[in-house]
Amino acid sequence: MTQPYRLSTGGRIDRSRTLTFSFDGKHYTGHPGDTLASALLANGVHLVGRSFKYHRPRGILTAGGEEPNALVGVGRDDAHFTPNLRATQVELYDGLTSESQNRSPSLMRDYGAVNDVFWRFFPAGFYYKTFMWPRKAWTKFFEPRIREMAGLGRSPKTADAARYAQRFAHCDVLVVGAGPAGLAAALAAAKTGARVILCDEQSEPGGSLLAEPEAMIDGLAAAEWLKAALVQLAAYPQVKILPRTIAFGYFPHNMIGLAQSLTDHDGEWDDSKPRGRLWQVRAKQVVIAAGAIERPLVFPDNDRPGIMLAEAARIYLERYGVLPGRRALVFTANDVAYRTALALHRAGCAIAGIVDLRPDAGGPLVTAAQKAGLPVFPASTIAGTDGRLRVTGATIKPIAGGSGQHVSCDVLLMSGGFTPSVHLFSQSRGKLVFDSTLDAFLPGAPAEACSVAGSAAGLQSLKEVLDSGAAAGGGAASYQVANAPLAQGGFIGAVPYHGDPGSVRAFLDYQNDVTAKDVVLALREGMRSVEHVKRFTTNGMATDQGKLSNMNALGIMAPVLNKPVPAIGTTTFRMPYTPVPFGYFGGYARGELFEPERRTAIHSWAAAQGAVFEDVSLWKRARYFPRGTEDMRQAVARECRAVRNGVGIFDASTLGKIEVVGPDAAEFLNRMYINAWTKLQPGKLRYGILLREDGFVIDDGVIGRISDTRFHVTTTTGGAARVLTMMEDYLQTEFPELDVWLTSTTEQYAVIAVQGPMAREVVQPLVEGADISAEAMPHMSMVECRIAGVPARLFRVSFTGELGFEINVPADYGRAVWEDLMESGRPYGITPYGTETMHVLRAEKGYIIVGQETDGTVTPDDVGYAGMIGKAKPDFVGKRALARAAFAAQTNRKQLVGLLTDDPAHVLEEGAHIVADPAQPKPMTMLGHVTSSYWSDALGRSIALALLRDGRARTGEQLYVPLENGNARVTVVSSVFYDPEGVRLNG
């Protein structure tokens, strides 16, 4: 039979069913109720990992979320694979596939273990000093090797097949931890009618009561009391119990992040169900009942497989029916380890000895051990252990000195006492207070509406734990408790061992391979702050965040620095309490749901035509419409020709649109935009420039005056929300006396641009109620009419330099009007064009794109628009900034110019820099940069726009653009390449 270390009775496992699982390719069996760790131990497997730095063989140390060694990868395939899971928390299911980490080729024979032979050369901080020369070798050689050698698990190469849910929740009381304190708190709160959420990281509620065979609560055995408490809680409809749920973060205003595992425990067999759920709980009151974590003792070679925490060994025995070994040596500074020894003794495990650091250990558990005939070594220590892949023995020495005694064992169980879990409380920014009798930081004054109950508050007796829980839950229960052990006693720091400190390694932080000596070295190197020691040694920086090591590190520092622990302080606790998979945070926001996708009313038409789309903020915009085998350049050249010579049609619906309405609308725009608006007549358009208060261009767009009190403002596609917010800001906070309303109409209008010499012929037949002849409707005017039977705002405006119209119709009619225009334009060869052609056409005319020709440091004058400023206006946003002497003093500002390359076929890289002399030594003096660069079909050559120092004065100069494949010589020209007189606009 397999599972040689499984007892025939006892524990909370279901022996009637056998589960098969594999670890590193080898098959084992276990039972429902097991964790991967308990099932491996039942099969006698302690060796489960190799350490991070020295590749030392490591075993299962704990029975919970603080596990630093037993990190495994779990999952049947790459799409369901999760690395770095703690085997102590992985629930067993049939078919579970798991593997060890950081070993090559196998756990038994690991080449990386050579690091352990040469450990003297790898002290803390070694790579800050060692890999300094030659410099290039760091990136090319050392770093890749180190990353390969020192690592955790492998990342899966395929996408995660699981999906993840997220939920917001509110409650009166959130109880973190369903041990005795948490249950008492939830019961008390539920009695008051409060809405309660009780979460716990384990598979079932109960905490320490799940491994408590002796204690009696209110006359019931602990397990029976637990059962009754859960029945009682289930009867309250307003109580929600969340098992397998980690409270990983405490955020301001009592927002707690919970990560609830939903399908990991049964193997993620159904991908249609969410694997996990992220809860964001807003609680009126939080009760932290997170328990306490047993501390290891820091002694030489305290990390061999088979060395475990004493309470963990007892949990494996009582909860899982597993004997951790056949011959146990116990090393303790705490009474509860005696309880472990007694329980193992009763279960048939030989006790090689109980080594107690304390000279005067007493109390009922000690007496009971003595009575049972267990060999007790008071005032003694362990000076070393042996065994390579499993501990085989240890040397016991009196603390006072003298000769040692070697005893053999196959497990060594240690207890340095308990560290209260103050992580969440500390994350909430509550103050910690050091208790020197317990050698522990305890919760002090809270910063949020929260309280801490049970052993997380440093309480040691089960009665105190239960009563504190009841009080925290708002009740006044007084529990009757009998036969409960008292977990008194403890030790922090490195134990005395009477050896040469240079020749031994006593591990402090198992996961990061930090030894007691490393901390002393850090202090010798001059580190004083606990935060510096942490970073120099990496103690506490592993994924377990020093749950086992932080207090011992302080215990080592205190005597060297000759300071009490509270004067050294503690490092900052940060979320997450235990690692949470990224998928929980991504939640629904992945793939198509990562961001909302905005589509125009004409999108479906463009898609059907085979348009190639590009992303512009959240919008999908048609970039070009390839025909046949055309590539982008060919398609764009054809589209450009169509607009210059005939007529093109363009979907401009993504332009931001804001309706500015009210008696003071014109005055409001006067104060916001640089231009003058008072005299703009209804029915006219004006190109507006918007600055920030610092004088730099932030947006632009054509603004139409519909009536005396109504303006149709357009913004850039990406700037729509920003401009509306900025307008709201000034209207609400600076100009509240103005009677103006702002309404976003971006999504309400579809905007169709018809551009080209034949544009009027295409639009005219569809217009009702307006004369759009050149005389009646000149450039930069507008009219309200019907187009294709639909109410429309028709703008005569051009972003191409050709005769053009922009037709605003209700978005629902956008596609119908578009198709009517296509039909109307068929005799003229109407050609749909995309954003790429739009860019080329506007660049040929020197029209700027905000965000391309401007970068937040460009003034209106820089781009040649100073003439648009309303000179008579007393004020507008940015006016005062532009008048500052600091601006006037800058005679060398970058200005918008055109560039022509010597080689007409050479299209420059956008963003390339411009210099006067390419032969000058580096770093060169940069004169400016290319902002836009295209092949111009109309000119039969390349063109570029650039921002250039003192650019307008340089017209005609020859400069250079240094590029990877040589220096391009360019001539500075006007930014208007095509139709500089602008006659084509007036067609």
Place this chain on the structure above:
Amino acid sequence: MKLLPPRSPIKGSQEMLLIPCPYCGNRPEIEFAYGGEAHVVRAAAPRTVDDTAWTEFLYFRKNPRGDHAERWRHAYGCGRFFNVKRNTYTDQIEASYRIGETLP
């Protein structure tokens, strides 16, 4: 300057403050946009302000550890700007009040 950073309404899992909008009541931070320091007064007649003072107005902001008066906009709610007195160390909000009202 009064520019608000663009915020996406869907990625709110890091937003955790509970902000009392004076018009709507307590709402989660995900509904709001931050608006920078409060009570930075834009002079009614900027021409009368000298360069030094205008530069202060444009670029100089407090960065206190402790109580801070700051602007928020209930962007995905009523749309109103208002002021909040928040402790930048503890994140506790001591007061919220309307634009134009004085710091309590």
